[in-house]
Amino acid sequence: MAARATPDRYRNAAIAHVMVDGAAAAIQFYAQAFGAEELFRIARPDGRIMHAEIIIEGSVVMVGDAEGLFKAPGQLGGSTVGLHIFVENVDALGARAADAGAELLQPPTDMFYGARTVMLRDPFGHVWVLLHQQEDVPPAEIARRGAESLGSAAAG
Template structure:
C-alpha cells in the first residue's frame, strides 16, 4: 500500500507568503526535511520567489508583498497545508524539536490516515499524513457521517 494516495500525488501548488521567507525555508529544512529547489532574492535578501520540496510535494515560498499578506499581517491563516509523508511520527518529533507548535499529536483518523497538525513559527498550519488504511472516497464519507451521527 502506498504511503501517499494516488489522488493526492499531483495537487495544487501553494505559494506561502511569509514575513521572513529565508528564515522560514531554513526552519522547513530542519523541521520538515524540506529541500530547496530554487531561490530568487532581492539584493536586501527578501525572497521574491523560491521553491521547496517536502518528499514529493513542491511548495512556493516568498516574502509577503502587495496583495499577498502573511498570516501575521492577516491575523491568522485561512489555509491548512496537507502533505503526505512516509513517516508522520518521525516528522512530528523532528518538527516539534525544531520549534513547531503541536496542535494535534500523531493520531489514527477515521479516514485511514495517521495525522498530525503543527503550526510553524511563521503562522502557517500544516497537516502531515501517512496513509495506514486504503479507503475509497465513499468509505471515508460513510465513516465521517457515522462519526458525526454518533456525536448527536
C-alpha cells in the same frame, strides 16, 4: 493490499505558495523541521525572496516574502489554509518539527479516512498537516465514516 503512502488522487495536487514575513528564515526552519531541501530562490537586492521552491519528501512547496496581494498569516490573524503533505513517518517528522519549534496542534492520530496525521503550526503562522495513508478508503466510505464520527461526537 497495503495502502500507498500517498493516495493516487493526491499525486497531482495543487502546489502551495507559502507567503511569510521572513522567507529566508522560514526556509531555514522548514529544512530543520521537515528536512526540506531548497531547490532555488529568486531574491531582491535587499534579500527579500520573491520566489523560492523547497521539496519535502517529494512535495514541492513555493515560498516567498509576503507583499502586495499576498499576506502572511500574522497579518491576517491566522492562516487561511492548511498545508497537507504525505510523508513516510508522521510520528518522527511531527516530533522533529515540534523539536524545531513548531506548535503541536494535534498529536499523531489514526483518522477515519485511513491516514495517520499530525497537525502543527510553524513559527510563521502556517498550519501543516502531515499524513501517511494506512488504508485505501473509497470516497463514499470516507463520507460514511465522517458522518458517523460527527454523529458520535455530537452524541458524546
